[in-house]
Amino acid sequence: MATPAGNLTAALDLAAAGLPIFPASPDKRPLLVGWQEKATTEEEQIRKWWDTHPAAVPAIVIGRADLVVIDCDRHPGGNDGIKSFNRLLSANGGTLADVPMTRTARDGAHLFFRQLKDNPLGNARGGLPDGIDVRGVGGSSSHQVRFCRTVRVGGRSTARRC
Numbered sequence: 001m002a003t004p005a006g007n008l009t010a011a012l013d014l015a016a017a018g019l020p021i022f023p024a025s026p027d028k029r030p031l032l033v034g035w036q037e038k039a040t041t042e043e044e045q046i047r048k049w050w051d052t053h054p055a056a057v058p059a060i061v062i063g064r065a066d067l068v069v070i071d072c073d074r075h076p077g078g079n080d081g082i083k084s085f086n087r088l089l090s091a092n093g094g095t096l097a098d099v100p101m102t103r104t105a106r107d108g109a110h111l112f113f114r115q116l117k118d119n120p121l122g123n124a125r126g127g128l129p130d131g132i133d134v135r136g137v138g139g140s141s142s143h144q145v146r147f148c149r150t151v152r153v154g155g156r157s158t159a160r161r162c
Contacts, residue, residue: 008050011058015041019065023049023056036061063137068121070111071133073104081131082109088129110135 014021020039023031031053032038039061040046050056062069072081089096100112108131115121121136128134 007055007057008047011046011050011056012043014058014060015043015046019060019067021046021058021060023053024059025053026055026057028059030059031056035059036064039064062135063115066115067136068113068115069135070113071104071108071135072111073108073131073133074106075131079131081129081133084129084131085109085111088132 011021011023018041020041022035022039024035025031032049039059060067070085072085074080074082088094096111102110102112104110115136121134123136124134
């Protein structure tokens with residue numbers, strides 16, 4: 001099981017991989033004003049943030065990281081984005097082998113892909129089956145997601161695999 005100290009380790013690992021990160025609260029709120037611009041890969045700054053916010057979880061600014069995230073939500077008694085996404089994969093001969101993914105707080109999933117260079121994907125809701133959103137560049141705000149090996153208050157891990 002992940003620990004808050006493990007969250008700092010995860011933040012440093014993500015930064016070492018070149019992903020600009022910033023601290024977020026366990027309920028997804030950025031802990032910095034101007035987080036889109038302040039996200040960094042600099043170890044010293046990241047350590048300072050976690051000294052100030054030891055229970056923080058690392059979050060990535062999707063657009064700046066050149067990533068696109070498929071966000072599969074699950075709502076009790078409602079849409080199941082994971083089932084919908086699996087149907088899309090089956091219908092199109094797709095596979096998720098070696099795709100980095102994390103479990104979300106409501107048992108959904110974030111699937112991480114490299115952004116298209118020539119025609120980057122933005123943020124969208126409703127273009128895919130119910131329960132599936134796209135998080136990319138642009139829109140009214142830069143989107144962020146929490147990443148793997150993070151832990152929420154109470155010790156509940158939000159990650160299944162990376």
